Amino acid sequence: MTIPVFKRIALVFLLLVQAAGLCAKDFVLVIDAGHGGHDPGAVGAISKEKDINLRVALAFGRLVESNCKDVKVVYTRKTDVFVPLNRRAQIANDAKADLFVSIHTNSVAGNKTAKGASTWTLGLAKTQSNLDVAKRENSVILYEDDYKQVYSGFNPYSSESYIIFELMQDQYMEQSVNFASMIQQQFKNYSGRNDRGVHQAGFLVLKASAMPSVLVELGFISTPSEEKYLNTDKGVGSLSRSIYNAFLNYKKEWECKNSNADTGKIENAPAEQPVEAVQSPAVGSDEGRLIFKVQFLASSKKFDVASDRFKSFERVGRYEDGGIYKYTCYDSVDYDYVNRMRREVAKKYKDAFVVAFKDGKRVDINKAINEYRNKK
Numbered sequence: 001m002t003i004p005v006f007k008r009i010a011l012v013f014l015l016l017v018q019a020a021g022l023c024a025k026d027f028v029l030v031i032d033a034g035h036g037g038h039d040p041g042a043v044g045a046i047s048k049e050k051d052i053n054l055r056v057a058l059a060f061g062r063l064v065e066s067n068c069k070d071v072k073v074v075y076t077r078k079t080d081v082f083v084p085l086n087r088r089a090q091i092a093n094d095a096k097a098d099l100f101v102s103i104h105t106n107s108v109a110g111n112k113t114a115k116g117a118s119t120w121t122l123g124l125a126k127t128q129s130n131l132d133v134a135k136r137e138n139s140v141i142l143y144e145d146d147y148k149q150v151y152s153g154f155n156p157y158s159s160e161s162y163i164i165f166e167l168m169q170d171q172y173m174e175q176s177v178n179f180a181s182m183i184q185q186q187f188k189n190y191s192g193r194n195d196r197g198v199h200q201a202g203f204l205v206l207k208a209s210a211m212p213s214v215l216v217e218l219g220f221i222s223t224p225s226e227e228k229y230l231n232t233d234k235g236v237g238s239l240s241r242s243i244y245n246a247f248l249n250y251k252k253e254w255e256c257k258n259s260n261a262d263t264g265k266i267e268n269a270p271a272e273q274p275v276e277a278v279q280s281p282a283v284g285s286d287e288g289r290l291i292f293k294v295q296f297l298a299s300s301k302k303f304d305v306a307s308d309r310f311k312s313f314e315r316v317g318r319y320e321d322g323g324i325y326k327y328t329c330y331d332s333v334d335y336d337y338v339n340r341m342r343r344e345v346a347k348k349y350k351d352a353f354v355v356a357f358k359d360g361k362r363v364d365i366n367k368a369i370n371e372y373r374n375k376k
């Protein structure tokens with residue numbers, strides 16, 4: 001059987017339209033070179049943090065601009081100018097950015113041996129040295145005349161000010177930590193840097209940005225050999241390429257999520273049923289079975305699953321993933337039931353989504369839903 005030419009053309013056209021539909025929304029990336037102008041950032045023996053940050057930020061941006069035509073790159077600064085901290089986050093929010101990358105260089109007073117790169121996401125600092133990194137980076141607000149009003153009395157040097165990060169819920173934590181891990185992998189494997197890992201701390205610039213966001217500390221300007229490396233074309237080229245590689249990996253995942261039903265918004269989802277009428281199907285023996293759960297919270301804090309704060313949900317569970325605690329509820333073998341419960345949970349935790357597990361391991365949700373539908 002041959003297909004008439006016009007039908008073939010129509011078919012190709014249809015496929016093209018579908019393919020275009022997968023990446024219909026352009027990705028907006030905001031690159032934030034830390035410090036600038038009269039704020040030098042950390043100062044080394046031969047250079048200033050603001051200049052290293054800008055060089056790496058521009059090199060990273062150039063790689064994205066020349067290789068990813070579907071990505072819009074927005075810079076908080078492209079020259080040596082001062083930009084207030086909240087303005088940086090505002091630029092990202094106004095651009096409706098999908099990802100925010102803030103680029104910095106580390107420093108430890110009185111230390112000339114600290115080495116390596118680290119990537120940070122918003123959260124509660126677990127150690128004093130982690131808190132110190134946030135204190136140093138947040139202290140830039142002191143360059144702003146009206147910082148007391150603008151940052152509601154936040155004192156960057158007072159540990160008490162950081163209590164706000166304990167109560168905060170970051171809905172983008174999972175994505176931010178995921179991207180941060182990708183960057184660290186590249187720093188270690190591509191650039192051969194000492195891997196200082198992914199950490200959380202209370203960075204004001206990340207707190208104010210409403211999207212997945214990370215803060216990179218490229219290396220230590222206070223360590224002579226690192227400062228030298230950070231000021232070479234090789235160093236700038238390699239570090240910016242590492243961040244770019246991680247960005248490509250992150251974007252690939254993002255495209256899959258945005259073209260599939262990972263958020264639980266299944267098109268042919270069954271009609272809503274009154275919650276009271278729903279029988280919660282028993283899970284029984286878990287071995288080899290797909291278990292669906294509603295995931296509603298990710299936090300660096302370990303909460304008791306029997307705690308009062310979760311008492312409105314049933315079968316609350318917790319698992320650890322990449323140093324982050326994730327909280328789930330309503331586990332069941334019945335995807336349709338779990339998806340209905342997700343809508344209930346979303347009234348309280350609006351970004352709740354369905355996850356799937358098999359033999360205690362998290363598995364791809366789209367494959368799991370397919371498997372569930374095929375067996376039904």
Ligand SMILES: [Zn+2]
Pocket residue numbers: 034035041042049103104105137
């Ligand atoms: Zn900095």
